[in-house]
Amino acid sequence: MSTKRGRITIDGFDADVVEQREELSDWSEDKDTNLESRWRRVAREIRRDRLALIGGTVVFVMLLLAIFSQPIKAFGVTIQPISITPYDPGQQFVAGTTENYADPSFLPWSEGSLLDYPFGTDTLGRDVFSRVMAGTRYSVTIGLIVTAISGTFGVIYGGISGYFGGKVDGVLMRFVDMIFAFPGLVLAIVILALLGKGYWPLVLAFTATGWAGYARLIRGEILKVKQNEYVLAAKALGARDRRVLFRHVVPNSIAPVIVQATLSIGTVVIGVAALGFLGLGFPPGTPEWGTMINAEQGTVLSARGWVRWWVTVFPGLMLFLFVMAMNMIGDAINDALDAQGGEGIDAAGGGG
Amino acid sequence: MTLLEVSNLTVKFYTPDGVVRAVDDLSYQIERGEKFGVVGESGAGKSVSALSLLRLIEDPGRIESGAIRFYEDDAVQTFEEDFPKKVVDLEELRNETDWETLAESLDEEGASAEEITGDSRYAGDDLTDVPADELSIQRVLEGGYGSDVGLIDEQDFIVKNGDRSYIELLRAPEKAIQRIRGNRIAMIFQDAQTALNPVYSVGEQISEAIRHHLDYSDKEAKERTIELLDQVGIPDAEARYGDYPHEFSGGMQQRVIIAMALSCDPDLLVADEPTTALDVMTEAKILGELETLSDEFDTSITLITHDLGVIAELVDRVVVMYAGRPVEKAPVEELFYDPKHPYTVGLMASIPRIGTGADRLKTIPGTMPDLIEVPSGCSFHPRCPYAEEACTRKDPMLVEPETGEPAEAEDKRGVSCLEYTGDLTQGLSFDVSVDNPAVGEQNE
Amino acid sequence: MSRTTQPILEVDGLKKYYETGGSFVDSLLGRSNTVKAVDGVDLTLQPGETLGVVGESGCGKTTLGRALLRLIEPTEGSVTSRQRNDDGTVDELDLTELSSSRLRDLRTDLQYIFQDPFSSLNPRMTVGDIVGEPLDIHNIASGEERTQRVEELLDTVGLNRSHAYRYPHEFSGGQRQRIGIARALAVDPEVIICDEPVSALDVSVQAQILNLLSNLQEEFDLSYIFIAHDLSVVEHISDRVAVMYLGEIAEVGTTDELFTAPRHPYTEALLSVIPEPDPGWEGNKILLDGEVPSAINPPSGCRFHTRCHRVIPPEDLSIEQETFRSVLTLKLYARQAESTTELVTLGGTGQLQEEYDETDPVAVDRVIRDTYEIPSQLPDTTAEETVSTSIERLVEAEPPAAAEKLDEVFVSPCEKQRPELEQTAETQVSCLLYTDEYNTGQPVVTDQTGDAAADD
Structure with missing residues (x-):
């Protein structure tokens, strides 16, 4: 036994030999790992997901419809001349006369083949198929725009709140609490009552409360990400707060926001439809799905039961399809991002 | 006296990136009361080998082959009573076996004469030419041919062999393994903080294990827990019985974990990097504690670590x-x-x-x-x-x-x-x- | 190391206090506690040297490193940085007083390497972007030049140029730490604070990184502050070492002096417990009692007195130092204990005490003396009287009353007087044993590593 430290010396183990000699075998430390970026990998994961593929196709077709169903005019100039709807969605009595439509038992298909009016016509004789197609332009785009605006604002707001913390966080988050305490639908109704019906008032009505959810979500995420040493490292390099926040913190906390946003596009579309059904969304006659159902509520609720069922079922079906598709995509993104977390198992663990 | 024998253990993980061969053909023995060390850097497979001892490998991991034998007469006896149909008596087998038929079927299974006799003289010989008394039943079983040639049932895991009876851990049913875990073989994890459940008091967590394995009453279990906490050097154990994990420092949490591992007086303590997260001062104390425990209660310790200093301090034999x-x-x-x-x-x-x-x-x-x-x-x-x-x-x-x-x-x-x-x-x-x-x- | 050159970094009275219990309401009601994480640290760093900072977890070494660079705002004190300009003049800047934009410029001179190679690299950036980021921030290089500089840096730290296009998760711990080092080197700093840079790495990789740091120091004339809890690593890499305890510096000295002849009892204890990779080694380990006290309410006087094995007995008491230590421990525990039983278990050595009658003064006296290893009869009459009266009080009243009685006589100067960091012949030490008043003229602590280690 000895109390002296450092008694063992080892000579002759010369690591340089390894570096200088030629490779003995073709084994190399560098793996041929794929150099894909994170988002590309996520995209690949999603492509592998069959449900997401179906959802994606549905949404893609609906987006095409939103663009090509009707010509688009801006400042009097036609920038998109194609119109694929068989009839103008506003054109009345396409399958019969006013007298025909006064008779509740009138069937539009009696005037021509089934394919002429595949979804039938409504009380005013407008072609439901054309109207449902044109409706994508309202429902789908409003979902996207509301989500984009409230998401962006929410991320910036929540980002600042979470990143700076302390008093800033306290004040900003109390305001978010207030928004949450206020019933969203009532606020939306108030805004619509003040500004009148229409596309942009609806957008405002939904973004006014919608951003708060994103703000709270990303703030929580940022509080976690902020702990990482790379945030401190960026500060130690002299990076300004804006750079630290938007280059380091936000990109690492954005994932749940994207999932949330995808899922909430559907929610917004349903919300718009709900307001439409209450007669608060678009002006009557607009081919928006909710408004269309509202216009026919008389017949739906009539004592005679399911007379002209097609007038409400097809817009409802479109609504259902779109929201389902969005949810499938949202779930797929969620799974794909989750799969990012684990980079294979650490077979040995321990040691570090 | 051997307490635990690991032989030709291979563990693989089936990951999306490929098959990870975490442990490959590992064999070692731990003697009763011995302090055994497993050293290696991260990725060497040392933690996986430790978890295998308790069959704690989870999906996508699988123990591919090998055997882990636990030589503990007490355990063999209790299991024999509870699983009477899973017992193999080598003595009986020896008497009943027709050696010639056995040699033939072994030959068909591809066993070599050298392997079954354990004698290099027979290397290359035909099994059927070897004199019958040179064949060893034990070697047949250890070679993994037992169930293939119909000597034993696939699920027989209690092997009686005079005073060298053992339990074949890798064949034991989950129910039997659960009674080994924590009771006969206990584990100390590296990260005490996550190994303790934050919503139960530390005392409650330890006495639960005691009640479960040893059938103690609430009061007895509590007394034993306090005794254990005291033993591992937690001051004022009685007052701290009701404290929650977060109220303890890192070193104290690790002591709680050790107390928990000791609660059922295990024969083997598997310690996976028990002091890695601790300061030198606390590390020195905990290592001293482990040494005393091993000496006093004749508990075997398997210490898994990357730290050669810790190995030099505590263990008797090492595998790198x-x-x-x-x-x-x-x-x-x-x-x-x-x-x-x-x-x-x-x-x-x-x-x-x-x-x-x-x-x-x-x-x-x-x-x-x-x-x-x-x-x-x-x-x-x-x-x-x-x-x-x-x-x-x-x-x-x-x-x-x-x-x-x-x-x-x-x-x-x-x-x-x-x-x-x-x-x-x-x-x-x-x-x-x-x-x-x-x-x-x-x-x- | 020449002491005549001006230090490149000079820390003076640096303090960092935290408020805890800080919910909104708590802080309004003034109910928060102050954690004195770093409490008055003085240090100097010479150009080209490596200063090791060691201590147990919670001693404030990481806080010190971060407060030094104002990654967290120090509460008090100054950090002076001296930079030689090209024309030979020296700029002297107090970091704690700089505006944030001036501080940002200065970040090119002072850099930081982090402990955790997994959390210190942004997983969403390529290695090239991580290493190139400081070049962008300080507008050092862009375009083709930036790419070239990044590749040079990767070369310097022993990585492959093609690695620039990969993401951190594709690398092992050691390689990631190299990336972190390349990032710190990008701005061509003078001083790098290395915060446990190898503690998360495997032994063989740790050696590679330590060698790399040494090579870089030579090549680029760097000065390091090397924070670590692994004393053998610190011994290997440092020129000088500072030992921290509870937010204060206990001892500073050259590595040689400090490791062969530590002056401060805490250093002595800490060095004695380093595990030696040699099964035949059997040093005398000094296991300190209890744990590091909380930094919320640190002990009075010398912060180490509650655990110090060399605590100084008061002059007017003729008592063995060991006995005094025992009585002092009894006193400290009695202050916080709620019952005699608790007092006994607190001082216990692991064995359960036999049953005794708590109302019987004789039994209590015996048990207490047994537990705390106090002789049944102290030679000094005042001392004996005080101890026995205080134990009697245990029977009549609560332990704090006993502590009060002990406080009348058993008070170490270490409890009263706060030691300053003073220069001894070898190291700078903050311990009363080395002040004129208590100095016995002999180094209290003997040689640690030599053959003549004869502590016992």
């Missing part, structure tokens, strides 16, 4: 692992004063030692290979300064350095380097010197 394989097996003094494997030597050379005043440390270049694509031949060859062309082709076996014979026997020293089987042309040119030679020699 690299890339899932054992590369060197030796008593601790021999390993430190006379290492044989280039990896062990490199590891020893790269630790900073106080009082040496070296300007630069020796290093092992590169990093441990990931276990999906292990280099061919000797897996250490890309990092080994003594590697030759032969190393890329030939898989080294664990052999006795003096003789070059396979080091299968229990207490034999083993090194897996081609140097000791005479396959290297240049030899190994390292030199280990101990400042006070008297000490070094005295231990050899």
Whole structure:
């Protein structure tokens, strides 16, 4: 036994030999790992997901419809001349006369083949198929725009709140609490009552409360990400707060926001439809799905039961399809991002 | 007396990126009351080998082959009563077996004469030509042919063999394993903070284990818990019984974990990096604690660590692992004063030692290979300064350095380097010197 | 190391206090506690040297490193940085007083390497962007030049140029730490604070990184502050070492002096417990009693007195130092204990005490003396009287009353007087044993590593 430290010396183990000699075998430390970026990998994961593929196709077709169903005019100039709807969605009595439509038992298909009016016509004789197609332009785009605006604002707001913390966080988050305490639908109704019906008032009505959810979500995420040493490292390099926040913190906390946003596009579309059904969304006659159902509520609720069922079922079906598709995509993104977390198992663990 | 025997253990993980061979053909024995060490860097497979002892490998991991035998008469006895249909009595088997038929069916299964007799004289011989009394039933079972030739049932896990009865852990049903875990074999994890449940008081967590395994009443369990906490050096154990994990410091949490592991008076304590997260002062105390426990209660300890200082301090025998394989097996003094494997030597050379005043440390270049694509031949060859062309082709076996014979026997020293089987042309040119030679020699 | 050159970094009275219990309401009601994480640290760093900072977790070494660079705002004190300009003049700047934009410029001179190679690299950036980021921030290089500089840096730290296009998760711990080092080197700093840079790495990789740091120091004339808890690593890499305890510096000295002849009892204890990778080694380990006290309410006087094995007995008491230590421990525990039983278990050595009658003064006296290893009869009459009266009080009243009685006589100067960091012949030490008043002329602590270690 000895109390002296450092008694063992080892000579002759010369690591340089390894570096200088030629490779003995073709084994190399560098793996041929794929150099894909994170988002590309996520995209690949999603492509592998069959449900997401179906959802994606549905949404893609609906987006095409939103663009090509009707010509688009801006400042009097036609920038998109194609119109694929068989009839103008506003054109009345396409399958019969006013007298025909006064008779509740009138069937539009009696005037021509089934394919002429595949979804039938409504009380005013407008072609439901054309109207449902044109409706994508309202429902789908409003979902996207509301989500984009409230998401962006929410991320910036929540980002600042979470990143700076302390008093800033306290004040900003109390305001978010207030928004949450206020019933969203009532606020939306108030805004619509003040500004009148229409596309942009609806957008405002939904973004006014919608951003708060994103703000709270990303703030929580940022509080976690902020702990990482790379945030401190960026500060130690002299990076300004804006750079630290938007280059380091936000990109690492954005994932749940994207999932949330995808899922909430559907929610917004349903919300718009709900307001439409209450007669608060678009002006009557607009081919928006909710408004269309509202216009026919008389017949739906009539004592005679399911007379002209097609007038409400097809817009409802479109609504259902779109929201389902969005949810499938949202779930797929969620799974794909989750799969990012684990980079294979650490077979040995321990040691570090 | 052997307490636990691990033989030819192989564990694989089936990941999307490929098959990870986390442990490959690992064999070792732990004697009763012995302190055994498993050293290796991260990725060496040491934690997986520890978890395998308790069959705690989870999906996508699988224990592919090998055997883990637990020699504990008490346990054999209780299990025999509870699982009477899963018992194999070797004595009876020996008497009942028709050796000629057995030799034939073994031959069909591809067993070699050398393997079944354990005698190299019969190497290459036909099994059927070997005299019947040279065949050993025990070797048949250890070779894994038992159920193939119809000697035993696939699920028989209690093997009676006079005073060398054992439990075959890898065959035991989950119900039996649960009674071994925590009771006969207990585990100490590295991260005490996550190993403790934050919503229960520490006392409650320990007494729960005691009530579960030992059928104590609430009161008895509490008393025993306080005694345990006191034993591992938690001051004022009675008052702290009701405290929650977060109210303890890191060192104290680790003591709680040790108390919990000791709660059922286990025969074997598996400690996976028990002091890695702790300060030197606390580490010294905990190691002292473990040493006392092992001496006082004759508990065997398997210490898994990357820290050679801790190994030198506590254990009696060591196995060094690299890339899932054992590369060197030796008593601790021999390993430190006379290492044989280039990896062990490199590891020893790269630790900073106080009082040496070296300007630069020796290093092992590169990093441990990931276990999906292990280099061919000797897996250490890309990092080994003594590697030759032969190393890329030939898989080294664990052999006795003096003789070059396979080091299968229990207490034999083993090194897996081609140097000791005479396959290297240049030899190994390292030199280990101990400042006070008297000490070094005295231990050899 | 020449002491005549001006230090490149000079820390003076640096303090960092935290408020805890800080919910909004708590802080309004003033109910928060102050954690004195770093409490008055003085240090100097010479150009080209490595200063090791060691201590147990919670001693404030990481806080110190971060407060030094104002990654967290120090509460008090100054950090002076001296930079030589090209024309030979020296700029002297107090970091704690700089505006944030001036501080940002200065970040090119002072850099930081982090402990955790997994959390210190942004997983969403390529290695090239991580290493190139400081070049962008300080407008050092862009375009083709930036790419070239990044590749040079990767070369310097021993990585492959093609690695620039990969993401951190594709690398092992050691390689990631190299990336972190390349990032710190990008701005061509003078001083790098290394915060446990190798503690998360495997032994063989740790050696590679330590060698790399040494090589870089030579090549680029760097000065390091090397924070670590692993004393053998610190011994290997440092020129000088500072030992921290509870937010204060206990001892500073050259590595040689400090490791062969530590002056401060805490250093002595800490060095004695370093595990030696040698099964035949059997040093005399000094296991300190209890745990590091909380930094919220640190002990009075010398912060180490509650655990110090060399605590100074008062002059007017003729008592063995060991006995005094025992009585002092009894006093400290009695202050916080709620019952005699608790007092006994607190001082217990692991064995359960036999049953005794708590109302019987004789039994209590015996048990207490047994537990705390106090002789049944102290030679000094005042001392004996005080101890026995205080134990009697245990029977009549609560332990704090006993502590009060002990406080009348058993008070170490270490409890009263706060030691200053003073220069001894070898190291700078903050311990009363080395002040003129208590100095016995002999180094209290003997040689640690030599053959002549004859502590016992």
